[in-house]
Each structure stands twice: as C-alpha cells, then as structure tokens.
Amino acid sequence: MSDFLVEAMQIEDLAEVLDVEGGGGAAWTRQQFVEELQAVHGFQFVARAARSQRVMAFACGRLCGSEAEILKLAVALPWRRRGMGSGLLLHVLAHCRQEGVADCFLEVRASNVAARVLYEKYGFTEAGLRRSYYVSPREDAVLMRMRLTR
Numbered sequence: 001m002s003d004f005l006v007e008a009m010q011i012e013d014l015a016e017v018l019d020v021e022g023g024g025g026a027a028w029t030r031q032q033f034v035e036e037l038q039a040v041h042g043f044q045f046v047a048r049a050a051r052s053q054r055v056m057a058f059a060c061g062r063l064c065g066s067e068a069e070i071l072k073l074a075v076a077l078p079w080r081r082r083g084m085g086s087g088l089l090l091h092v093l094a095h096c097r098q099e100g101v102a103d104c105f106l107e108v109r110a111s112n113v114a115a116r117v118l119y120e121k122y123g124f125t126e127a128g129l130r131r132s133y134y135v136s137p138r139e140d141a142v143l144m145r146m147r148l149t150r
C-alpha cells in the first residue's frame with residue numbers, strides 16, 4: 001500500500017506514538033520510549049498516514065548480535081486491517097536483514113489472534129511457550145521465531 005510511509009522514530013513523534021500505544025496494562029510510558037530511543041542496539045520506526053502525516057503505527061526492537069527481538073508493534077485502531085502492520089513488519093525485517101540478523105524473535109499473548117496471524121503470514125513460527133508471562137490479565141506468551149534469509 002502507498003497511503004503511508006515508514007520512517008525512523010524521532011523524539012518529536014512520542015506524543016503521537018503514545019496515542020497509538022494507548023493506556024493498556026502493558027503500555028509503555030513516555031520515559032520508556034525515551035530510553036528505547038537511546039538504546040544503542042535499538043531500532044524504532046513509525047508509519048505515518050501520507051495525507052495527514054500523523055503517526056498511525058510504530059515498532060520497536062533490539063538487535064543482539066545475529067538475533068533481533070521485536071518488542072512492540074502497534075497500529076492505531078482506525079488503521080487496522082489496511083496493511084500498515086504488514087508494511088511496518090516488512091520494514092523491520094528488511095532492517096534486520098541489512099544488519100546481518102539471522103533470527104528474529106518476539107513474544108505475543110496467546111489470545112492475540114490478530115498478531116499471531118500477522119506474524120505467521122510473514123514467516124514466523126511458534127518456538128515455545130512462556131507460561132504466565134503476562135500479567136493483567138495473566139496469560140501465556142507464545143514465543144515466535146523467524147529465520148531470516150538474505
């Protein structure tokens with residue numbers, strides 16, 4: 001899709017990023033995003049609606065040698081099911097490949113069907129279960145892994 005563009009997240013984006021993040025149990029604070037932006041091996045991207053230029057989605061992760069972990073990927077409610085999550089995920093995976101990553105990991109709530117289907121669609125597979133990993137509500141995390149090929 002071409003009605004959005006993906007860019008590196010800047011500190012000026014954080015008010016809009018926090019709007020997308022919302023206030024749920026696992027939501028990061030502004031301070032957590034600020035620290036993530038300063039993380040030496042971190043990567044952070046936003047997707048902006050081409051017309052309004054507003055941030056409608058974001059992704060954060062960390063590189064660790066030949067591995068990467070996606071920590072966050074979220075799309076604003078009105079923009080879901082319009083390809084933005086896919087666009088952002090593909091951008092993250094391209095970045096990881098460029099950085100020499102061989103394996104990309106992430107954790108997702110077991111009940112989060114939307115995210116699990118999205119990740120499976122692009123090649124992630126289940127690599128394990130972390131029992132009672134999440135709180136409020138308590139729930140298992142599914143560990144997903146994707147082997148990246150160049």
Ligand SMILES: CC(C)(COP(=O)(O)OP(=O)(O)OC[C@H]1O[C@@H](n2cnc3c(N)ncnc32)[C@H](O)[C@@H]1OP(=O)(O)O)[C@@H](O)C(=O)NCCC(=O)NCCS
Nearest residue numbers: 073074075080081082083084085086107108114115117118
């Ligand atoms: C998961 C999330 C990022 C998906 O973003 P999105 O922009 O809606 O995703 P896309 O439009 O690119 O969808 C790509 C594919 O994922 C799957 N998918 C997305 N949402 C789905 C849903 N609600 N139910 C089932 N499959 C879904 C579909 O296969 C979809 O392809 P299709 O629309 O052609 O059927 C979004 O729902 C979200 O922000 N959720 C809240 C935050 C979250 O849970 N993040 C993941 C934490 S690990």
